[in-house]
Amino acid sequence: MTTITTPRNTICHDDCTSLMRSFDTASVDFILTDPPYIVRYRGRDGRSVHNDDNGRWLYPAFHQMYRLLKPGGFCVSFYGWHRVHLFADAWRAAGFRIVGHLAFRKDYASGCRFLRYQHETAYLLAKGDPVPPVQPIPDIIEFGYTGNKLHPTQKPVLALSPLIACFSKPGDLVLDPFCGSGSTLEAAHRLGRDWLGIELNAEHHATATQRLQSLPKAA
Numbered sequence: 001m002t003t004i005t006t007p008r009n010t011i012c013h014d015d016c017t018s019l020m021r022s023f024d025t026a027s028v029d030f031i032l033t034d035p036p037y038i039v040r041y042r043g044r045d046g047r048s049v050h051n052d053d054n055g056r057w058l059y060p061a062f063h064q065m066y067r068l069l070k071p072g073g074f075c076v077s078f079y080g081w082h083r084v085h086l087f088a089d090a091w092r093a094a095g096f097r098i099v100g101h102l103a104f105r106k107d108y109a110s111g112c113r114f115l116r117y118q119h120e121t122a123y124l125l126a127k128g129d130p131v132p133p134v135q136p137i138p139d140i141i142e143f144g145y146t147g148n149k150l151h152p153t154q155k156p157v158l159a160l161s162p163l164i165a166c167f168s169k170p171g172d173l174v175l176d177p178f179c180g181s182g183s184t185l186e187a188a189h190r191l192g193r194d195w196l197g198i199e200l201n202a203e204h205h206a207t208a209t210q211r212l213q214s215l216p217k218a219a
Helices: 016-022 058-068 081-094 157-167 183-190 202-213
Strands: 010-013 028-033 069-078 097-105 119-126 140-142 173-176 194-199
Touching: 010 202, 016 058, 016 194, 028 058, 028 157, 028 183, 058 069, 058 081, 069 157, 081 097, 081 119, 140 157, 157 183, 173 183, 183 194, 183 202, 194 202
Parallel strands: 010 194, 028 069, 028 173, 097 140, 173 194
Antiparallel strands: 069 119, 097 119
């Protein structure tokens, strides 16, 4: 496949595992993503998440993310605790080192069976031996309720912003290969970073595109 220059400040409607193969190696400064949890998720309103019923994408997607990330860069990936073994195996197979764990505290329960599930989780992954941030952030971050109006598992911009501020700098390129409604991209834009999103679902791609186009131009 012909390699093309990694685009900036755009949202691509495509399969990320295929599209990322065409981008330049070591062209991304930070990755923040919320991939399918492989749990056959279905919200109270009946909405589901594409490719959440299989893990075929898991290894190739993180292999490409590792290739695109610059040496010494970080990736933050949300994951489903039900399938943590699959995610951890894929991250390590790609080459990532697990260097931290994050919990996002909710003031509401997203589910209730054996426990009331009131948090989200993500791992901090590194490529190579990165320099620690000057001001490390806490490993517990407040997670406000979005109402999931734009996406069945919509993440709040305010919960993602500290990650982008800590692990990238203004002008850096932030990638989200599973960008959904564009929360990562909005947070990156508001913090003066360049951004690149990839989304397979046409409806979510349109939502994210409209969302980013409605934001004020970066200073």
